[in-house]
Amino acid sequence: xxxxxxxxxxxxxxxxxxxxxxxxxxxxxxxxxxxxxxxxxxxxxxxxxxxxxxxxxxxxxxxxxxxxxxxxxxxxxxxxxxxxxxxxxxxxxxxxxxxxxxxx
Amino acid sequence: xxxxxxxxxxxxxxxxxxxxxxxxxxxxxxxxxxxxxxxxxxxxxxxxxxxxxxxxxxxxxxxxxxxxxxxxxxxxxxxxxxxxxxxxxxxxxxxxxxxxxxxxxxxxxxxxxxxxxxxxxxxxxxxxxxxxxxxxxxxxxxxxxxxxxxxxxxxxxxxxxxxxxxxxxxxxxxxxxxxxxxxxxxxxxxxxxxxxxxxxxxxxxxxxxxxxxxxxxxxxxxxxxxxxxxxxxxxxxxxxxxxxxxxxxxxxxxxxxxxxxxxxxxxxxxxxxxxxxxxxxxxxxxxxxxxxxxxxxxxxxxxxxxxxxxxxxxxxxxxxxxxxxxxxxxxxxxxxxxxxxxxxxxxxxxxxxxxxxxxxxxxxxxxxxxxxxxxxxxxxxxxxxxxxxxxxxxxxxxxxxxxxxxxxxxxxxxxxxxxxxxxxxxxxxxxxxxxxxxxxxxxxxxxxxxxxx
Numbered sequence: 005x006x007x008x009x010x011x012x013x014x015x016x017x018x019x020x021x022x023x024x025x026x027x028x029x030x031x032x033x034x035x036x037x038x039x040x041x042x043x044x045x046x047x048x049x050x051x052x053x054x055x056x057x058x059x060x061x062x063x064x065x066x067x068x069x070x071x072x073x074x075x076x077x078x079x080x081x082x083x084x085x086x087x088x089x090x091x092x093x094x095x096x097x098x099x100x101x102x103x104x105x106x107x108x
Numbered sequence: 109x110x111x112x113x114x115x116x117x118x119x120x121x122x123x124x125x126x127x128x129x130x131x132x133x134x135x136x137x138x139x140x141x142x143x144x145x146x147x148x149x150x151x152x153x154x155x156x157x158x159x160x161x162x163x164x165x166x167x168x169x170x171x172x173x174x175x176x177x178x179x180x181x182x183x184x185x186x187x188x189x190x191x192x193x194x195x196x197x198x199x200x201x202x203x204x205x206x207x208x209x210x211x212x213x214x215x216x217x218x219x220x221x222x223x224x225x226x227x228x229x230x231x232x233x234x235x236x237x238x239x240x241x242x243x244x245x246x247x248x249x250x251x252x253x254x255x256x257x258x259x260x261x262x263x264x265x266x267x268x269x270x271x272x273x274x275x276x277x278x279x280x281x282x283x284x285x286x287x288x289x290x291x292x293x294x295x296x297x298x299x300x301x302x303x304x305x306x307x308x309x310x311x312x313x314x315x316x317x318x319x320x321x322x323x324x325x326x327x328x329x330x331x332x333x334x335x336x337x338x339x340x341x342x343x344x345x346x347x348x349x350x351x352x353x354x355x356x357x358x359x360x361x362x363x364x365x366x367x368x369x370x371x372x373x374x375x376x377x378x379x380x381x382x383x384x385x386x387x388x389x390x391x392x393x394x395x396x397x398x399x400x401x402x403x404x405x406x407x408x409x410x411x412x413x414x415x416x417x418x419x420x421x422x423x424x425x426x427x428x429x430x431x432x433x434x435x436x437x438x439x440x441x442x443x444x445x446x447x448x449x450x451x452x453x454x455x456x457x458x459x460x461x462x463x464x465x466x467x468x469x470x471x472x473x474x475x476x477x478x479x480x481x482x483x484x485x486x487x488x489x490x491x492x493x494x495x496x497x498x499x500x501x502x503x504x505x506x507x508x509x510x511x512x513x514x515x516x517x518x519x520x521x522x523x524x525x526x527x528x529x530x531x532x533x534x535x536x537x538x539x540x541x542x543x544x545x546x547x548x549x550x551x552x553x554x555x556x557x558x559x560x561x
Contacts, residue, residue, distance in 0.1 A: 013335055013371060015328060017380030020152075020244050020542065026378035028371065062384050066400060066413075067374050073382045081244075083153045083539040084431060086472040086499040093328075 009100035011038055016096040022057075023077040023092045025099045028069040033107065035068040041104035047072050050102045051095075054079070072099070116356075117297045119290055119314070120190075120347040122181065123147040124321035126154060126171050130180050132322070132345040132364070137184040140347055140361060144293040145185060147177065147194035148286045148319050153540045155283050156428020158199035159229075159258035160538075169200030170207070178208050183217050186277065193268060193289050197280040199258065201226060202557060204280050209561040220561050223271035225281040227263065227554030230425065230545065234259040243424075243542040252429045252541060259543075261423035261550045264390030265311075266302070268292035270556050283426065285389045287315025290348070298352050302419065308392045309416035310354030313399065316387070317358055317376050317411070321345050324358060324376040325407075326366030339365030359408040368407040390423060392416035422544035431539035432469075435508030436499040437515025439522075439529040442481045444489045449523035450475055450496040456522055457498055457514045466507035471500035481527065495528075501537070508534045 008014075011034035014026040027042060029035035048059040057075025064071065078092045079085035089095075120142045122133035126149040137145055149171045162169025174196045185192055197204040201224035212220045234240070238250035260283035269292050271279035281289075291311035294300060300307045317324050325346040330337040337343075344364025350356040360368050377396060381387050387394040395415040404410045437457075441449045454473045461468070474497040481493045500511050512532020519529050 009334075013329075013331075013375065015323075015375040015379050019380060019382070020540075022244075022382070024378070024380060024382060026375060028374045028378070060382075062382075064378070064384055064397060066398065067377070069374055069378060071378050071381060071384055081539065082151075084501075084537060086434060086470060086501060088474065088476075088497070 005103040006037070006106040007100065008038070008042060008102045008104065014096045014099055016092055016094070018078055018082055018091045021076055021078045021081040023074045023095050025072045025074065025096050026069055027072065027099060028067065032068070037104065037107060038070060039063065042070060042102070046102060046104060047074070047099070050098065051077060116349040116351045117294060118142050118347055118349050119293045119318065120145040121318040121321040121345050123149050123177070124319065124323060125149060125151060126173055128321060130177055132343065133177070134180050134184055135364065136345050136347065136361065137181055137188060137190050142188070142190045142347060143297065144191050144193060145181070146289040146293065146318070147192070147196060148289055148321070149173070149194065149196045150198060150283060152426060153428055153538050155199050155260045155426065156258045156538045156540060159428065162199045167203050169198060170204035171196040171198050174204055175207060175211065179211060182208065182212065183215070186217060186220065191272070192278045193292060195281045195284050195289065197224060197282050199229065199282060201280045201282050205278070205559050208278065209559055213561050218561055220278065221274070221276050222278040222280065222559045223274050223276035224557045224559070225263070225267050225271050225279065225284070225554070226557060227267070227550070228260045228281070228283040229258070230261050230550055230553065231256065231259045233549060234425065234427065234543070234545070237545070240543040240545065243544065249427065249543055252427060255429040255431070256427055257430060257538065258428040259425050261425045261545060262390055263423070263554065264288045264419070265292035265295050267554050269296045272296040274556060274558050276558065285391070286319035287312045287389055288391055290315030290318050291391055294350050302391070305392070305416045307354040309394055309414040310356055311350070312389055312392055312394050312416065313396065313411060313414035314348045314350060314356050316394070317373060318346060318348055320376060320379060322366065323379065324372055325360045325368050326372055329372055329375065335371070337365070337367055341365060355410070355412065357404060357408050357410045368409055369403055370401050370409060373401055373409045373411070388420060390419060392419050421547055423547060423550050425543050425545045427541050427543060428538055429541070431537040432501060432503040433505050433508035434499060434501055434535045434537055435511030436497065436533040437512035437530060438495055438497045439515055439518050439526045440477065440481055440493060440495045441523070441525055442493040442527070443525070446489060446491065446494045447475060449525065450494045453496055453518050453522045453526060454498060457518065460514050461507070461510055464510060466502065466504070466510050468500040468502045468507065471498070473498055505534065
């Protein structure tokens with residue numbers, strides 16, 4: 005198993021109660037693994053302890069990047085949340101801890 | 109306005125939020141050879157909060173740090189012929205511009221010609237539209253109307269261009285879309301029209317890359333050992349060099365900290381974007397799936413291939429409404445069984461709040477901490493320390509106050525060794541939701557007011 009952190013970097017943004025988190029591969033080999041292994045289901049599972057909505061994955065092959073849109077991830081939204089990190093800016097760090105199978 | 113020249117249009121980023129750093133913006137105005145410097149200072153709920161300020165005092169309602177920023181930036185910008193575009197007008201662009209002119213007169217700065225953009229505030233209009241659907245939940249706006257404090261449409265670059273067309277050196281708006289602040293400079297400078305898709309796409313992509321300021325030049329990026337950022341403490345703010353055909357590069361000043369490369373540009377490009385083929389702004393629907401980036405020299409990235417489709421026939425409107433109160437308190441525990449005592453403390457507070465008859469729709473317990481109490485670990489208890497944070501939501505201000513009160517009272521009335529209890533915090537919650545409103549209803553309200561001193 006390999007961590008997303010070893011293959012990619014990323015940043016989390018917020019709109020309402022939805023978080024978007026980029027996963028940007030460092031290189032071609034990492035991109036191939038991420039594209040195949042870092043699925044919506046894998047991310048959904050990793051965020052299941054607090055995200056209430058669906059996860060949608062968008063691909064940006066020219067940039068070798070994925071964009072995950074995670075609904076219901078921000079405790080009701082930046083303006084309502086009880087969390088210290090109401091914007092969910094730290095959620096990219098959770099994405100980076102996800103473990104996926106490495107190169108086959 | 110500006111005569112055609114071989115030098116590209118240069119647009120600098122001066123702020124990404126109301127409390128952003130100011131010195132790098134002054135540096136950019138001073139040495140950046142800029143044509144424009146834009147300041148994006150309105151978070152989602154800022155206008156709602158400032159609308160409340162304006163209702164209490166008609167001379168307020170602009171971004172509170174307006175004058176901190178303008179005192180430092182305006183004289184430098186005027187000296188170097190840099191025009192300023194900003195949404196720091198928040199809920200009161202006219203009061204903002206008047207204040208800046210008062211300053212300019214008293215300091216002998218100028219002459220100054222400014223334009224205020226009005227018309228984003230459509231609170232009255234929305235009161236008559238109870239059937240509009242909230243974008244996230246699909247519920248009718250009617251549910252929020254009794255608690256609504258503001259409704260502001262995200263206006264586009266066209267209204268800023270109207271301000272610039274007056275010859276103004278300073279354009280102050282309320283709610284406009286963040287990328288539009290930057291696109292407007294290019295539309296005005298080069299005379300781009302809305303059906304010139306490739307250029308509108310380029311200007312919007314440039315605006316999106318600049319709107320969060322240092323986030324494209326090395327901010328919000330560094331991770332020790334993995335993603336190094338040179339001289340992060342002296343992080344420079346970015347600028348774009350835009351050619352007439354929409355070809356542009358992102359860069360930053362030499363001799364400033366930070367980095368501009370493919371990694372920083374990619375992180376910012378995708379930031380706060382959902383479907384990368386359909387990023388909706390008031391100016392266009394941007395598609396970045398064909399966008400390419402190339403490092404053309406150190407700290408300079410060339411961006412090509414952004415595409416756009418026509419803008420939609422609606423404005424996104426942020427509706428601010430009061431949503432009860434949040435009460436919060438914190439206290440710390442150290443050493444053996446720190447976590448067990450923090451958990452006991454949390455249950456004691458919840459019992460006391462319940463016994464007092466307080467009701468909360470949501471209550472949250474956080475355990476925080478590494479080395480705040482005794483500088484370094486003196487015992488191998490893991491964790492050595494923990495800070496208990498309790499936060500709860502309620503419609504009753506007294507119940508909100510009780511959360512922090514009972515948490516601080518743990519000093520004497522809770523488990524052993526509780527220290528550093530915080531002053532109780534009570535926040536009145538200003539929440540926001542979004543609706544879509546037809547353009548035809550908003551556009552007739554947009555006006556430009558000029559000021560000269």
